[in-house]
Amino acid sequence: MLSGFTESLLIFIGLNIILGLSVYPTFSTGQISLGQAGFMAIGAYSSSILSTRLGVPFALALAAGGAAAALVGALIGIPAVRVRGIYLLIVTIAFNEIVRVFFLNFKPTGAATGLWGMRQSTNLAWVYGLVVLLILFFYNVQRSRLGRAFEAIRQNEVAVGMMGVNIARAKLMVFALGAAIAGLGGGLFAHYTLFIESELFGFPMSAEMIVYVVLGGMDTFWGPIVGAILLTILPEWLRLLHDWRMTFFGLLMIIFMIVRPRGLVGRETVSQLSAFVVQRLPWQRSPRSSTIS
């Protein structure tokens, strides 16, 4: 079996993949939400309360956490999607702070002392089960009518409205979707670490999720996946640099941004890689299957 360290590293890689993917829906329409940790907190707290106080089964508690985050996401999304770019950043940062301070002061969920008593229900199967489901989800949506609409919004918002796409509705959809995924991630996180407090869900956590996308790649959902894997493993490898670890890390980020400003994994990376794989399959598939990534 895996050592405890390896298993825990794998779980955190999986959790970070989920959190990175939670940023991607909004990102896929060209907007950035810097409040994902707020949704994560809502998922973490509500699922934990359900499982500890009310004895709700883990799966149900987890789903409820995701749903609660999606609901809040839809509610704040209605005003939030009307603003863009830097203004949306500010709105979502503010939202994140509101949630953090709320849980810092809200007595029923432990306020400043935090919340514990969860059973360790989260394991590799749960985490990677969700990762696989999300990959299937994004893969299918990406090549659908809505996926194309999201991408078109990112590339030219003026034209896409006149093609008949309801931009406000699409943006609300991705915002709530991202919130739901962050909520699910939060629920899994809480039932693995077994202790949560409001400070965990502050701005730094939100910023980290953005970095997965920015470094991993913003053009396809594979970007945040690769970003989350690298950025979870890398700090472990860099431990031998001791105190200079974060400096080196920051330097690496700067280099990446100069060399690959759209992130490591681009659209062409995916299509080239899939073409490469398809060509080498023992059974020859038709060459068309590799054309649309």
Added chain:
Amino acid sequence: MEFLSVVALSKNFGGLRALHELNLVVREGDVFGIIGPNGSGKTTFFNLVTGMFPATSGDIRFRGEPTNLARLPSHEIAARGISRTFQNQRLFDRMTVLENVLVGMHTRLRSGLLSAALRLPRTRREEQAAKQRALDLLGFFGDRLRPRAEHPAASLSYANRRRLEIARALALQPKLLLLDEPAAGMNPTESRQLMEDVRRIRDGGVTVLLIEHDLSIVAGICDRVAVLDHGEKITEGAFEQVRGEPRVIEAYLGRSARRGGKARERGGGLEAGGGDARTR
């Protein structure tokens, strides 16, 4: 029932009167030209019809419906069957040629988030049909676009980008198509082809509104034209009929040209054969 009727349509940008009290009726099945010098309000008119911004005042009615389009968001206007191209090209550059056309089909496809995520048989069939239809639309331009279906839109030549904009606009299955300077930057051969393409679109049952600076194209395909200057319509009618009007010549060439009477001496008004009114 009037196909498109515009009543007292005005748009101000702050103190600038971009369009003032425009009245216009477009008949079904026409190619209707909107001409006039730069800054006369042509594109502003297109932007109002397609809902890029709301009108300051006035009405736009489409196919006898009571709804005033001047108050609707652009996606609802598109859903009613009005689509357009853009003067300064707005393709989705990092998407493929085929995907650009598929985005144009948005209002004609149904699948939502759930059916897409589960890739239901219904969704799969819809996608298949949509792709086939998109390829057919690319085929509208012979083999200019179709062999490049999987290339990114950014890789197309200038004329092909213009063609792709038209194909994408047709994907919406419009009743009314607005073409904003489709021939800009095209060479004479490409322009002639374009005229043929516009005729074929019209013959397919689509009414066309056309902004064009190349007056030979306007003369060649427009059933009627309206001439705008400084945000106001100065005249309307068949091109042959309006081209000699003093106010039109004045709008294009300036007052001194009219006083000198040179334009008229040369045999009547704006030179349609000479091509571009901008190179005056």
